Amino acid sequence: MNDVKLTVLGGEGTGKSALIVRFLTKRFIGEYASNFESIYNKHLCLEGKQLNLEIYDPCSQPQKAKFSLTSELHWADGFVIVYDISDRSSFAFAKALIYRIREPQTSHCKRAVESAVLLVGNKQDLCHVREVGWEEGHKLALDNRCQFCELSAAEQSLEVEMMFIRIIKDILTNFKLKEKRRYSGSKSMAKLINNVFGKRRKSV
Numbered sequence: 001m002n003d004v005k006l007t008v009l010g011g012e013g014t015g016k017s018a019l020i021v022r023f024l025t026k027r028f029i030g031e032y033a034s035n036f037e038s039i040y041n042k043h044l045c046l047e048g049k050q051l052n053l054e055i056y057d058p059c060s061q062p063q064k065a066k067f068s069l070t071s072e073l074h075w076a077d078g079f080v081i082v083y084d085i086s087d088r089s090s091f092a093f094a095k096a097l098i099y100r101i102r103e104p105q106t107s108h109c110k111r112a113v114e115s116a117v118l119l120v121g122n123k124q125d126l127c128h129v130r131e132v133g134w135e136e137g138h139k140l141a142l143d144n145r146c147q148f149c150e151l152s153a154a155e156q157s158l159e160v161e162m163m164f165i166r167i168i169k170d171i172l173t174n175f176k177l178k179e180k181r182r183y184s185g186s187k188s189m190a191k192l193i194n195n196v197f198g199k200r201r202k203s204v
């Protein structure tokens with residue numbers, strides 16, 4: 001069984017818990033406790049594979065979330081970064097998070113493959129008070145090799161589910177890519193050893 005670890009990050013009150021709870025229970029509850037962190041577990045079957053999904057919902061500690069993130073970055077296989085389309089400051093926060101994840105020393109420290117990241121503009125039902133355009137979100141995602149979507153945890157159960165499935169599929173693709181690189185890496189090492197020792201043997 002594959003373990004898939006996903007972290008949901010974003011500014012305070014952007015709807016991180018609402019999205020996770022919507023995905024896990026298909027319900028929108030409205031108010032969520034925000035003073036403690038949680039790891040949710042879900043078993044699912046995707047592309048014929050059994051998966052053990054863990055979703056980390058950190059408690060909102062704005063300063064920590066912005067710049068430290070070290071443990072989250074090492075723990076997670078992928079990230080959902082959430083902003084509220086009716087709150088420009090949450091978009092700036094999401095941008096800082098993406099830059100942090102894509103920093104060269106972060107993305108290459110333990111990873112042969114770049115982390116999967118999906119940027120979500122939540123609260124699309126509040127588009128009458130929108131402060132962040134769809135194009136801005138899309139561009140930020142595109143420039144930083146992330147997936148992007150806008151949705152509403154309050155009103156769109158199916159879209160929320162599709163969003164999570166999309167990031168999980170990206171993570172699975174990364175797993176395959178890593179495996180392939182590891183295999184071709186060990187193959188070329190074997191070839192190298194063979195070349196060196198093979199040649200030596202010949203010259204003796």
Ligand SMILES: Nc1nc2c(ncn2[C@@H]2O[C@H](COP(=O)(O)OP(=O)(O)OP(=O)(O)O)[C@@H](O)[C@H]2O)c(=O)[nH]1
Pocket residue numbers: 010011012013014015016017018019029030031032033034059060122123124125126151152153154155
């Ligand atoms: N209108 C609207 N409100 C939403 C939506 N998603 C979440 N909310 C509301 O936004 C508020 C914050 O939602 P949470 O899910 O607690 O957000 P959070 O990011 O987990 O919050 P913290 O953990 O405190 O940072 C709550 O009042 C939710 O009901 C949405 O899609 N539309």
